[in-house]
Amino acid sequence: xxxxxxxxxxxxxxxxxxxxxxxxxxxxxxxxxxxxxxxxxxxxxxxxxxxxxxxxxxxxxxxxxxxxxxxxxxxxxxxxxxxxxxxxxxxxxxxxxxxxxxxxxxxxxxxxxxxxxxxxxxxxxxxxxxxxxxxxxxxxxxxxxxxxxxxxxxxxxxxxxxxxxxxxxxxxxxxxxxxxxxxxxxxxxxxxxxxxxxxxxxxxxxxxxxxxxxxxxxxxxxxxxxxxxxxxxxxxxxxxxxxxxxxxxxxxxxxxxxxxxxxxxxxxxxxxxxxxxxxxxxxxxxxxxxxxxxxxxxxxxxxxxxxxxxxxxxxxxxxxxxxxxxxxxxxxxxxxxxxxxxxxxxxxxxxxxxxxxxxxxxxxxxxxxxxxxxxxxxxxxxxxxxxxxxxxx
Amino acid sequence: xxxxxxxxxxxxxxxxxxxxxxxxxxxxxxxxxxxxxxxxxxxxxxxxxxxxxxxxxxxxxxxxxxxxxxxxxxxxxxxxxxxxxxxxxxxxxxxxxxxxxxxxxxxxxxxxxxxxxxxxxxxxxxxxxxxxxxxxxxxxxxxxxxxxxxxxxxxxxxxxxxxxxxxxxxxxxxxxxxxxxxxxxxxxxxxxxxxxxxxxxxxxxxxxxxxxxxxxxxxxxxxxxxxxxxxxxxxxxxxxxxxxxxxxxxxxxxxxxxxxxxxxxxxxxxxxxxxxxxxxxxxxxxxxxxxxxxxxxxxxxxxxxxxxxxx
Numbered sequence: 001x002x003x004x005x006x007x008x009x010x011x012x013x014x015x016x017x018x019x020x021x022x023x024x025x026x027x028x029x030x031x032x033x034x035x036x037x038x039x040x041x042x043x044x045x046x047x048x049x050x051x052x053x054x055x056x057x058x059x060x061x062x063x064x065x066x067x068x069x070x071x072x073x074x075x076x077x078x079x080x081x082x083x084x085x086x087x088x089x090x091x092x093x094x095x096x097x098x099x100x101x102x103x104x105x106x107x108x109x110x111x112x113x114x115x116x117x118x119x120x121x122x123x124x125x126x127x128x129x130x131x132x133x134x135x136x137x138x139x140x141x142x143x144x145x146x147x148x149x150x151x152x153x154x155x156x157x158x159x160x161x162x163x164x165x166x167x168x169x170x171x172x173x174x175x176x177x178x179x180x181x182x183x184x185x186x187x188x189x190x191x192x193x194x195x196x197x198x199x200x201x202x203x204x205x206x207x208x209x210x211x212x213x214x215x216x217x218x219x220x221x222x223x224x225x226x227x228x229x230x231x232x233x234x235x236x237x238x239x240x241x242x243x244x245x246x247x248x249x250x251x252x253x254x255x256x257x258x259x260x261x262x263x264x265x266x267x268x269x270x271x272x273x274x275x276x277x278x279x280x281x282x283x284x285x286x287x288x289x290x291x292x293x294x295x296x297x298x299x300x301x302x303x304x305x306x307x308x309x310x311x312x313x314x315x316x317x318x319x320x321x322x323x324x325x326x327x328x329x330x331x332x333x334x335x336x337x338x339x340x341x342x343x344x345x346x347x348x349x350x351x352x353x354x355x356x357x358x359x360x361x362x363x364x365x366x367x368x369x370x371x372x373x374x375x376x377x378x379x380x381x382x383x384x385x386x387x388x389x390x391x392x393x
Numbered sequence: 394x395x396x397x398x399x400x401x402x403x404x405x406x407x408x409x410x411x412x413x414x415x416x417x418x419x420x421x422x423x424x425x426x427x428x429x430x431x432x433x434x435x436x437x438x439x440x441x442x443x444x445x446x447x448x449x450x451x452x453x454x455x456x457x458x459x460x461x462x463x464x465x466x467x468x469x470x471x472x473x474x475x476x477x478x479x480x481x482x483x484x485x486x487x488x489x490x491x492x493x494x495x496x497x498x499x500x501x502x503x504x505x506x507x508x509x510x511x512x513x514x515x516x517x518x519x520x521x522x523x524x525x526x527x528x529x530x531x532x533x534x535x536x537x538x539x540x541x542x543x544x545x546x547x548x549x550x551x552x553x554x555x556x557x558x559x560x561x562x563x564x565x566x567x568x569x570x571x572x573x574x575x576x577x578x579x580x581x582x583x584x585x586x587x588x589x590x591x592x593x594x595x596x597x598x599x600x601x602x603x604x605x606x607x608x609x610x611x612x613x614x615x616x617x618x619x620x621x622x623x624x625x626x627x628x629x630x631x632x633x634x635x636x637x638x639x640x641x642x643x644x645x646x647x648x649x650x651x652x653x654x655x656x657x658x659x660x661x662x663x664x665x666x667x668x669x670x671x672x673x674x675x676x677x678x679x680x681x682x683x684x685x686x687x688x689x690x691x692x693x694x695x696x697x698x699x700x701x702x703x704x
Contacts, residue, residue, distance in 0.1 A: 125431035
């Protein structure tokens with residue numbers, strides 16, 4: 001049978017952001033897939049080097065609209081590691097609460113989108129309606145629905161009032177039956193099962209070799225979670241479970257995310273109960289030279305930040321690795337062999353965040369080749385040599 | 394003046410104009426009920442007409458390398474077929490004495506033409522997504538036509554072996570509607586599922602699965618051509634369920650009371666179809682074929698068997 005290429009992207013109804021997948025299909029069956037990332041290069045890491053340590057959270061909050069707590073949190077943890085800064089207890093608890101609220105709304109967002117990708121628009125609208133009160137309460141306690149501007153080096157920016165705690169508690173009470181309803185609908189719908197069960201299986205060994213993280217890895221039975229493996233904020237002070245599922249199919253990924261909603265509720269409730277008083281921010285004078293890393297379990301998986309300081313007031317190097325960067329390529333093993341219909345939900349099932357995968361790609365249009373990192377270094381050196389020879393800098 | 398009458402039937406009532414207006418209203422009911430199910434507000438009643446009017450003012454782009462005549466003829470073919478089938482169905486429903494022997498078969502084929510023109514248009518677009526969509530539409534037709542024929546056998550058997558729509562309606566007016574009996578109920582259930590697929594609504598919107606192949610066969614359509622396709626699909630939303638009302642649910646009668654009842658039956662059927670649309674995810678094409686050739690065909694065959702036994 002003749003091979004056809006079905007393009008998904010760079011602009012496609014499946015994706016809210018620019019990304020390019022080329023499905024090689026024979027009839028309805030996908031036999032191969034090409035992934036191109038890098039349609040969304042904004043130079044975040046480079047910009048970061050031109051900002052002071054205090055300005056960077058504002059920037060990294062904008063790496064991704066949904067993980068707008070995970071990125072700043074990972075960054076400030078990296079800087080706190082360089083400076084050896086002790087963050088007050090209360091700030092740690094409040095960080096945990098906001099991070100888990102983010103997970104709640106992110107997983108609800110994904111559940112809705114997954115419904116939409118399956119042509120099930122009712123689930124889409126309902127999940128997003130359930131998500132709305134979470135955003136409302138985030139706005140009430142931080143001032144913003146997204147991009148909360150909550151994290152800062154040494155602590156947090158804004159304390160909770162008494163009524164904020166009451167408000168969050170109330171929202172969780174209201175949210176619980178709705179999550180029950182959503183979970184029940186997904187677990188019992190035979191038509192939905194026909195679409196997602198046994199589809200796009202990611203075997204544990206493949207998950208390892210691709211370095212998959214977060215719910216994608218946990219749905220393949222790999223018990224990794226930064227919150228448990230290397231606790232930050234107040235995660236080591238509360239009781240909760242790492243949700244895993246050995247199946248590795250799309251249904252497992254749905255299930256893991258939905259069950260994680262319950263764990264998030266559990267964590268937030270304990271944090272609200274145990275919330276200590278006191279300061280919300282440590283006094284930070286200056287950041288000494290050194291290196292630090294911050295790891296945060298974002299809703300999509302491990303979010304990694306590396307920051308290097310030379311003793312000035314700005315980072316000399318800031319490296320970000322967002323979870324989608326390792327999760328998206330798993331489609332190379334999960335998609336081939338499935339149909340086009342399944343390919344879309346498999347691509348969506350890792351909860352891809354394309355703006356997080358921002359990488360630069362240089363394509364030589366005439367030769368049709370892609371330049372590698374080594375090529376770029378060589379080009380840069382050649383240009384420097386040329387400039388020096390030319391006598392001007 | 395006799396020769397003008399068929400033209401009036403075809404263009405004004407119950408043909409094009411009437412079906413277009415009712416179809417657009419049916420499209421609005423679809424959007425409004427869907428919105429209510431999904432906790433949205435939904436559009437005002439004239440929105441489908443406004444959408445159509447907007448498309449009329451847009452440019453038609455014929456993709457390079459597409460076969461232009463087929464590409465542009467396909468929507469018109471679809472519109473004419475829907476109009477013709479609507480005319481035949483409603484003429485028979487309003488005056489059961491009229492019509493010709495075998496018009497049921499003619500209508501059955503006319504109802505298949507919109508799907509065929511979607512395939513033509515998709516294949517003529519020279520777009521891989523449109524080709525995939527057209528291929529899916531073809532498989533979908535193959536899957537639901539078999540149970541749909543079986544379902545149509547039930548009223549034919551009940552009405553004593555006639556293939557004239559008027560006689561089936563007259564039989565129902567005299568003896569009560571076919572869906573009152575066990576075989577009729579089972580046939581209606583299978584028929585609703587077939588109609589869902591015929592109208593390409595979820596869970597059978599496989600040919601134009603938005604998140605997979607953008608708009609399938611309609612991907613390359615724009616302007617008036619897309620408007621005509623949309624209009625013919627809105628009209629199908631009236632013609633399809635109306636056909637089931639006429640063949641299985643007793644028709645729309647002649648007196649004002651029974652006409653109102655007929656309209657209520659149609660709206661009820663439409664709402665059922667919309668609710669099915671909003672409570673199911675899209676299935677795969679292979680699952681659709683298995684579903685129709687397996688379960689639905691068996692159910693339809695049971696209905697035929699029961700009808701033969703006189704149930």
